Amino acid sequence: MLTIWGRLNSHNVKKVAWLAEEIGLPYVRHDVGGAFGMDAAYLAKNPNALIPTIEDEGLILWESNVILRYLAARHAPDLWPADPAARAIGDRWMDWQFGYADVQRGLFLNRVRRAPEARDPAEAERATIACGEQMAILDAALAERPWLSGEAFGIGDIPMGVYTHTYFTLADTRPPLPHVTDWYGRLKARPGYAATVMIPLT
Structure with missing residues (x-):
């Protein structure tokens, strides 16, 4: 096991x-x-x-x-194709997530992890704007394919799927993100996502 x-x-x-x-x-x-x-x-x-x-x-x-x-x-x-070209479509978003996590950190720390008296609203606002700019890149990709992994759900959707829930939970202002919003809605319908990702942020 x-x-x-x-x-x-x-x-x-x-x-x-x-x-x-x-x-x-x-x-x-x-x-x-x-x-x-x-x-x-x-x-x-x-x-x-x-x-x-x-x-x-x-x-x-x-x-x-x-x-x-x-x-x-x-x-x-x-969930991870054998063909190297098909595999790479999702793999790039798995590694892209590491850079996105750095951008989102200021939002998460100031809205969740830090005590209220230690929070920096200006830092949270800067992070919110920067996250929106990154999410716009994701939105453009999802305008071309329904999943970050390609034509079907795969492991390429998992890393940013986790971070997207945090973004939608914490960002009080967001740019128009129709394709990310649709993708996020489809993720929320997956039982495993609801059970492990859509839990209180602490």
Whole structure:
């Protein structure tokens, strides 16, 4: 059985738990990180002191997007095409998400993680505007294809799917994003997304 270490209020842990739910892969998850801390046994598995980490049939693996690729290749190859060109369509958005996460961090920290007296409204506003600019890039891509993975849902939709829920939850002003809004609506209809991503932001 798949084992996932990491608290579910982490964006990166949500990615992995969502994929497991999406493909019906049995798993057990242990809270690690943040308020739950990390013990020596966990750090022996992941010396980076980050989450998530998984174990699958004896393989210990970390880095969330690498985990997505591994799990899809092993357990759900229809979600990560064998053809390199088709695969690359989704892969680029998986890696693009890392840059987007840097842009969204100021919004998330000031609306969720920091105590009210420590929040910086100006920083949150700047981040909101910058996120909207990035989301416009996503919107243009989704105008051409229904999914970030191409013509069908795949693992290329998962990383930005997680961050898009946070954006729509926290951004009080947004540019017109008709294609992102439609895609987000289709993600919300997926049971695995509702169970692992659409949870309170903490």
